[in-house]
Amino acid sequence: MTTRISKIVFGILEADDAQFTPGLQATEACGLLYAPDRWARAIRRQLRGLRLVQGQKKLVIIGSRPVHFSVSLVFEESACSSDKLKQTGVVDDETVFELQRRLQATSQQQHLPGYNSDSKGLSSEIAGYFARRACFRHLNIKPVQTIYVCGAPGVGKSTVIKHALGRIGYPTVYGDLCAMVSSASGTEMASEYIAMTLDDLVARARALTPSVIIIDRVDVLGDAALLSEYEDLTKLAAIFAKFVDSIPQGVFLVLESSVELSELPIVVKRCEALQHSQAIGVPTAPRREQIVKAVLGELLAELPFNGSVHQKELDVLCRRVAAATPGYVARDIARLCRQALLRMLRGSVQSKSADFVGSLAESMTLLSLSEHDTLTPSMPATMTAPAWQWFGSALQTVQPSQQLEFESARPPKRWADVGGYEAIKLQLQRFIQLATSETPSRLGVVPPSGVLLHGPSGCGKTALALAMIGESACNVIFIRGSDLFSKYLGETEARLRRLFHAARTAAPCIVFMDEIDSIAAKRGWSSVESGGPSLRVLSTLLNEMDGVHETSGVVTVGCTNQVSKIDDAILRPGRFDQLVEVHLPTAADRSGILQVLSSRSKVADDVSIGDLVKQTDGFSGAGLEQLFREAGMSAMRTTQPVHALRMPDFINALDRVRKQQST
Incomplete structure (x- = not known):
């Protein structure tokens, strides 16, 4: 008595699992089987009357395409016991066909760097x-x-x-x-x-x-x-x-x-x-570091090196590349790494080309064509690990995909580069931490969205803002208010909208607007000013800052010398939450500024920072920098060799700087 098969469960095999004629991959095969009645009829025509064995691998043609299956058989209760023991049976018109969906994770890497x-x-x-x-x-x-x-x-x-x-x-x-x-x-x-x-x-x-x-x-x-x-x-x-x-x-x-x-x-x-x-979003600095490390790891694994690449050196390099690539997306970073390694390869080959050619003749004399030998391609033995110089060169050609219309280079300043103003530094540090952290959202509180630095010219507002941005892990867009203006009707407003759109795309992002008073001037009461282009620009800025569009993750930082000329609507909470006055430096501030300036220059032992602090009352930060420049010019005017700035040079410079500030 022939044992019939009541149901056959087909499991689609991958091409490398099949041990006979190559067929479709499982994902491609699934596309052919979206009409169950069609593929069932096609299989029945090919398998009717055939005896199948449990676990057998079978090749079936569906839609003129070969598909590999593994067969799982289900027998009737009345089936012959001997055939059931042998796990074999015959396909007939009553046999039911079922497709098995195998769910199997295909990702070899559970962690995706950067994302x-x-x-x-x-x-x-x-x-x-x-x-x-x-x-x-x-x-x-x-x-x-x-x-x-x-x-x-x-x-x-x-x-x-x-x-x-x-x-x-x-x-x-x-x-x-x-x-x-x-x-x-x-x-x-x-x-x-x-x-x-x-x-x-x-x-x-x-x-x-x-x-x-x-x-x-x-x-x-x-x-x-x-x-x-x-x-x-x-x-x-x-x-x-x-x-x-x-x-x-x-x-x-x-x-x-x-x-x-x-x-x-x-x-x-x-x-x-x-x-x-x-x-x-566009990756932040920590995410870019992970992406650079992953891309470099894959590329370096395929290249031979004369020695190993130290992990600490690679980490420092990746951190430096990440800091220099704001606005770069993953595709840009991959292009940058490939360009840097290509320059490294060219430099290695060119620098040692003579040695490589000289050793070629000796290598040819040792060449053996024995049947037991194999020829394997190799790179010159002078390969070195990637260094910053190769990335610095590649950065000149590989530009970021985002924020190309606006300046987005990472500022080189850190808090240590700005002397004095310790209270203001602490206030700005707390602001940026709250604005970029997840703590306010966990508490159900709206995070601060903007800070405005104001005060006399030359007091270090821009330097403090750049240091705050430089210490953060956010993307950054720099713009001067005057750079937004265009002679064409509506173009200024369009540029402003594109600016905030780029910031939302690159979130978390800091928009640094220097000279913000040029686009946020206080509205006048005259009919001439009531409908002019300045009002349209101000309205656009208010809308963008007020959250007409989703601005989550965007922080606005502004600088101005004349806060009294800025419209009151800009200064309300929700737009610029904090107003920070950067005043003329006090004695303690001047001491800190002079310490930073002296660390950048060669100063003789006779120079007393305390005396300079007493003699520079009323000087701004820019005035103190001018003092060091004038002292350098005074030192270079002498006929004797100069190895450091001396106190007489500063005394001479003080008179000239005071005259410049009084005019």
């Missing part, structure tokens, strides 16, 4: 939906099954999504909206083609439930230039909105875009399912 928290957050969001589906259904709560992942181009969105999905191992169906639009452009039924393509993705994902759909380059919906040839932008947005709202249960949708959700068409923003987003 580990983003990856963990995304994976927990997706896994939480699948784990709590029954609970949501029981409570009649509509779960979040769509997430909008946005970030600047090259910031690492695809890497984060891939790593997050690798943690949980759900089957994935991928689609590229920009490619769909490009393929449909110029056709008579473009909208129908895109709708069919999106429906096909849903059908494939439904067959692989639980599964994830990834739609890349969703930002094409907001790019009028790319869609200029498309027949109907409104219709395309409506088709995509319908697709988002029609995602079936058991399927999670991940949308990847380089623009914020607010920049998409309104019909897409109003989608009921599209209420949750995750922004991948």
Whole structure:
């Protein structure tokens, strides 16, 4: 009596698991099996009447494509006991076919340098939906099954999504909206083609439930230039909105875009399912350090070195590169590291080319072509570890993708570079710690959003602000108020909006606006001033600082010499929360400033800092710097060799500086 098989469970094999004709990878095979009735009929035609053995590997042709399966058999209760012991049976018209979904994490690296928290957050969001589906259904709560992942181009969105999905191992169906639009452009039924393509993705994902759909380059919906040839932008947005709202249960949708959700068409923003987003920000200095270390580690592992690279030296190098690359995204950092290593290779080869060529003849004489020998390519034995000089050269050619319109170089100042003003330093340190920490959010308190430094000219307002920024781990954008002005109508306001948009993209970010009084002047009562360009600029600045757009993670730092001329609306809490007056330095402040200045110069032993403090009453910080310059000029005017600045040089300089300050 022939034993029939009541059910066969097919497990898709990876190509390297199959020991016969290479077939499709499991992820590709899943795409062929989104219509269960079709693949079941195809398998039945090929296996009808065949005897199968438990655990057997089988090659089946589906849609003209080979797919490898492992066979798991289920027998009837009345099956022949001998066949059941042998685990063998015959396929007939009654046999049921079932596809086994194997969930296996594919991420080899559980930690993603620079983006580990983003990856963990995304994976927990997706896994939480699948784990709590029954609970949501029981409570009649509509779960979040769509997430909008946005970030600047090259910031690492695809890497984060891939790593997050690798943690949980759900089957994935991928689609590229920009490619769909490009393929449909110029056709008579473009909208129908895109709708069919999106429906096909849903059908494939439904067959692989639980599964994830990834739609890349969703930002094409907001790019009028790319869609200029498309027949109907409104219709395309409506088709995509319908697709988002029609995602079936058991399927999670991940949308990847380089623009914020607010920049998409309104019909897409109003989608009921599209209420949750995750922004991948421009990496901060600590994150950039992790990325540099990871990229260098991968590149150095492939290169031979004459000796080992010391971990401490590599850490110092990575920290220095991270500090010099504000505004750089992950793709920029990878390009920078490759360029630096390329310069290192060129320098190594060029510096030792003579020795390498000289040893070539000797190497050829020792060359053996024995059948037991192998020839392996090698690099010159003079390879050295990467140094800062190679990165310094590469930084000249590899520019950051973000904030190219605005200055974003990291200031070289630290608190130790600014003498005196200890009370103001402490106040600024506390401010930046509160503004950039998570403590206020945990307490339900709005963190401080801005600080304004004001006082007489030359007292060190800019130096203090740069030191505060230099000690923080935030990205930074520098701008002078006068640089924002344009002769074209509306361009100044547009520049100001782009400035804050770049800051939000690079959050956590500090916007340092020097000479802020030029764009935030107090409004007048005359009819001439009531509707001029200055009022439009002020209104734009107020809106950007007041949180009309999401400004979480953006801190504004301003400097001015004339706080009385700044509009009162700018000075209220919520915009500039703290007003810090930087006054003329006191005796203690002058002592600290002179100590810092003397440490930078060669000063003779006869110079008394205490005497200089007494004789410089009323001097500003800039005046004390001028004192050292004039002392240097006085020393160089002498005919005798000068090795250090002496007290007579300072006495002569004091008279000239006093005359300059009195004029």
